[in-house]
Amino acid sequence: MTEVVNKPEREDPLAWQTKKAGQLLVASARHSYDPRVDVDWDQPLAEDRWFLPEKRISLYGTDLYESLSHEQQVLLSREELAASLASGVWTELILLQLVARYAYKRDVTSPQVQFALTEIADEVRHMIMFTRLVEKVGAQWYPIAPKTQRNGLLLKTFAPLPALWAMLLLTEEFFDRFQREQAADETVQPLVRTVARIHVVEEARHITFARTELERFVPTLSPRRLELLRNFLAGIVKTIRRDRYNPLMYERAGIDPAVAVAAGRDNPIGKANGAYGAERIAPYYKSIGLIGGKSEKVWRDAGWLSA
Template sequence: MTVESQTRTTDREDIAKRLLRSSAKASFDPLVEIDWDAPVDTDRYAIRPERVSLYGTDLWEMLTEEQRKELSRQEIASLASIGIWFETILMQMLVRHAYDRDPTSNHIQYAYTEIADECRHSVMFAKLLGKLDAPYYKLDPVAQFLGRVFKAVSNGPLTFSGALFVEEVLDQLQREIMADESLEPLTRAVSRIHVVEEARHMRYAREEFARDWRKRGPLVQHYSRFVLGLVVYYSATRLISPKAYERVGLDPRKARRAARRNPHWIDTKTWAARKVVETLDRAGAISGPGRHLWRKAGLLGRRGSGSPAASAPSTAGPEAQRA
């Protein structure tokens, strides 16, 4: 079966026109839409407890209920930090994508629209960090360096497959958060805005990746698979900063080691990445050495395990559904 028959795409200008129309109808200013003066409800989890990276481990059992809830807030802050990191990379890649293309086209006008969305999202995540009494969890020097290289040398398939990966993983977690009324209200409000607007971004990335990927020769595809594997590995293994564990009194090295071996956390990452894995695997973008990196990052499930962690159905609302 050919890639064309596996991944159907819409006319580039037509889909961009529809996404522009959707952006005009359902875009948000987080500074206005969210009540930033409301206090954070520390009696609630910020994310479902079973999604916390240490859930089910001996370290989890050692924590008090208050510490567990604080860890959930710090892990949300860590996810927001990596969101800022990658959105900054993505904005630069989108500018490069638009640089030598026709700005009068719907396709490039939507690229500019997405850049504006990502600017607002980065500000929203930064304000969330402050409300959660959390630092900006900056990545380690190796990941920072590789991110700088990636944004400078990425080709079309890498730009859009990398964007799709990070956006899909965060989207799955946030869809669950926004639909769960038992969770902390501020994190639910932030998740709702991000889910609605990222639905358009993922449609744009999914189609542009498929359109560009099928044009590339074997050499570029082999190169892209490996570099994508590196991007995925360094992103997925740094979703939770070791310093987040330190904030609740845990030894960061011991806690990080426990999380990386935790079957519940591996299942959560596999569940969160399942849609992007299906999309990219179907296109032939996850194979060879790159596939090993996906598995090592805990995104292809545990060897010998059953299905990935199950999740309650998520409701993203009509705005996200239409995009």
């Protein structure tokens, strides 16, 4: 039996979702950004600023990190930012196609579908913004790992819609944690902070909508379908952990990639960073039944679930 998070009595779930979608459409009209004009791309990079908070660098706290010069540490922060942005673009490409599938057979006049279309427009702007940021900071683009690419082709074509909202919420909640921190950290490049701030504001709407979809849909799943969805999400957790330590970003920072990958994976601070990213989404997923059974071990082994 799915355990649903306790909430105050409210109207029919579909009516609640329709109302929420209407509110999100209004918020989108009032608080959307065009990165072509709302980001000052002509501003020079600030001297000696990090490209992400130092404590979030994958090697931070290791002997290997301490052996690097300060300039090389900053360079590594740039490469890790670029690699994470490439992963973000790949993820949003997958979600964009899944959201389009959601809208395909539905009434386009409904607030839910209109917000889904608005979300697609948001994601397209975000992808362009991320690629432009990679160019601006002087990094090269990062290809997605072949295994992840192959899995993505299957996912975007065959994944059921519940998987769409569950994956969307997992990835956006996870990365939103770090981007909120980036936006507020004055040691980080101002341009990076601006991009993070825009993304946080617009992704907050997507997160809210995904939650309303899941809270309506998860209680209707059969035990078998619920278990399949739990295992699917556990697979996403494994993929995020595996792809976090991209050998190419260490190579581009002038570090032996094999040594760096091993150091990063063994770094307890890295595991703590994963727990930080999952701090909101893991308890929420457990409360609505999306973590349980065999999948719970994956989340705990990753350090993403403590309670």
